[in-house]
Amino acid sequence: MTAANDRVGAVVTGLGTCLPETVITNDEVSRHLDTDHAWIHSRTGIERRHRVSAGTSTGDLAATAGAAALKSAGRDDCDLVLLATTTPDRRCPATAPRVASRLGLRAAAFDLSAVCSGFVYGLSVADAMITAGTCERALVIGADVYSSIVDPGDRGTAVIFGDGAGAVLLERGRTGEPGAVLHTELGSDGTGDDLITIPPRGEYLTMRGSDVYTRAVTTMTESARSVAAHAGWDLADVDAFVGHQANLRILTSVAKRLGLPRERVVSNIADVANTAAASIPLALADAAAEGRIGSGDRLLLTAFGGGLTWGSAAVVWSGAEPVQDQRS
Numbered sequence: 325m326t327a328a329n330d331r332v333g334a335v336v337t338g339l340g341t342c343l344p345e346t347v348i349t350n351d352e353v354s355r356h357l358d359t360d361h362a363w364i365h366s367r368t369g370i371e372r373r374h375r376v377s378a379g380t381s382t383g384d385l386a387a388t389a390g391a392a393a394l395k396s397a398g399r400d401d402c403d404l405v406l407l408a409t410t411t412p413d414r415r416c417p418a419t420a421p422r423v424a425s426r427l428g429l430r431a432a433a434f435d436l437s438a439v440c441s442g443f444v445y446g447l448s449v450a451d452a453m454i455t456a457g458t459c460e461r462a463l464v465i466g467a468d469v470y471s472s473i474v475d476p477g478d479r480g481t482a483v484i485f486g487d488g489a490g491a492v493l494l495e496r497g498r499t500g501e502p503g504a505v506l507h508t509e510l511g512s513d514g515t516g517d518d519l520i521t522i523p524p525r526g527e528y529l530t531m532r533g534s535d536v537y538t539r540a541v542t543t544m545t546e547s548a549r550s551v552a553a554h555a556g557w558d559l560a561d562v563d564a565f566v567g568h569q570a571n572l573r574i575l576t577s578v579a580k581r582l583g584l585p586r587e588r589v590v591s592n593i594a595d596v597a598n599t600a601a602a603s604i605p606l607a608l609a610d611a612a613a614e615g616r617i618g619s620g621d622r623l624l625l626t627a628f629g630g631g632l633t634w635g636s637a638a639v640v641w642s643g644a645e646p647v648q649d650q651r652s
């Protein structure tokens with residue numbers, strides 16, 4: 325038994341999601357923009373995305389996904405709520421305390437801002453807090469409503485993003501158990517902070533797509549390789565690569581560089597598009613619901629996004645049954 329198998333650590337025990345009911349197809353997006361389904365699908369893999377109704381916020385989606393993750397684990401409380409988001413309900417205060425109170429909790433609660441890497445950052449922080457004994461049980465929620473920050477007239481971003489939320493419950497356990505978070509690592513390069521940004525005094529997100537694409541492929545490959553090595557895994561032993569769903573071509577390029585066959589790449593981008601901090605838990609939930617991942621599977625999670633930020637996690641899947649919810 326290796327050291328990774330016999331220490332105290334965080335274990336994933338629940339998985340929940342929330343998608344808005346309204347679905348917007350590529351054809352619908354193309355009615356208002358100089359683009360078409362063929363371009364969007366061939367360049368990104370996206371076919372449709374979910375969008376919130378007026379009045380529905382990140383906090384609404386986050387609270388529903390958080391409740392779903394607690395239900396999935398058969399729990400009704402936790403002592404930390406960590407919300408990764410770029411679209412908080414207000415600039416001040418953080419959205420997480422209200423999410424916690426809507427779940428009936430007086431838990432420690434804070435927001436984390438790491439754009440599309442937010443969920444992996446949150447997983448790493450919660451894992452460290454649980455392992456250190458700061459908390460026992462943590463909800464890590466990734467939730468974003470990019471429809472509130474995307475320029476509907478910008479075809480470079482309007483076709484790519486969707487709204488949604490996903491959450492996992494982490495509990496103190498042992499790293500030899502199914503569900504264990506074996507290793508995480510995070511990174512950033514602030515010299516690229518203008519590649520994905522809401523400019524000062526600007527209203528909308530801007531993205532230099534092809535520059536981000538190139539850096540995403542290189543960095544995600546390095547990060548995934550490194551976290552697998554630290555977890556003591558050969559890449560050939562990875563059962564599923566669950567990358568941030570920014571672009572199907574990015575995911576397949578990274579998998580190819582890692583030597584992973586196409587069937588080990590988890591992707592639900594066709595149905596949900598790029599949901600930023602929600603993307604990895606939404607992909608996990610669809611994969612679990614379809615039986616593509618099961619208890620004991622070795623999962624490599626890797627994200628890349630604005631900041632620039634990136635992060636990876638090596639997780640042994642718990643077999644948690646996802647609870648997948650919807651709201652307007």
Ligand code: UT7
Nearest residue numbers: 359363367440479480483533534536537540570571628629
């Ligand atoms: O989630 C956080 C991290 N984000 C990412 O990882 C996103 C990474 N980037 C991408 O996924 C891709 O760069 C995009 C999907 C955003 C764009 O695809 P691309 O293949 O890199 O296109 P491009 O930006 O290099 O543009 C190629 C052409 C341009 O036309 P010209 O100048 O060659 O005439 C664009 O104007 O495609 C044009 N174009 C479009 N055409 C039709 C850009 N967007 C569209 C569009 N429909 N929606």
